[in-house]
Amino acid sequence: MTAILHLCATCRPGVETGPLRDALPEGVELRLHECLNACGKPVALSVQGRGTGYLFAGVDPVEDAADIAATARTYMAAPGGAIEDARPCGRLRFCLIGRLPAI
Template sequence: MTAILHLCSTCRTTQNHDALRACLPDETELRLHPCLNVCSKPTALSLQGNGASYLFGGIDPAADAADIAATVRAYMAAPDGVIVDARPCGRLRHCLIGRIPAP
């Protein structure tokens, strides 16, 4: 499964995203998006692919890079995109705002 990460570029626009890009699986596309409307919990990140989608808030792309990469790997390993055991996701499991079912 391919994964697409949308990272809010309005929150903390000066952040360096190289650390995050460097640890993501090859099948992951990182897209900077002007606003994800989660302004009360910067920085926002969404995870989409062929299954369910996820929305996270309160993440730090550099400090949470390893946890984001682990979440992407768990997502890609789930046939329908539903991460059943979120423990490998580290701190990101506490930043989850919601899961949107696949269409």
């Protein structure tokens, strides 16, 4: 499975994405996206693919780059993107604010 990460470009304009891009595994695309509507806990990030999707808030794209990459790897390895054990996701498991069912 491949994954698309949408990083809110409104939460922190001009946020440095280089360290995050460098940390991401092959098969993950990083896209900046205008407001993800999690303004109370910036920065927002979503992971999406051909299955379940997730929305995170309170993420630091630079400091959390390794945990974001681990989450992407865990997501791509999970059947249908449904992560059953979030421990490999590090701090991001505590930043989860929503899970979207697959359609």
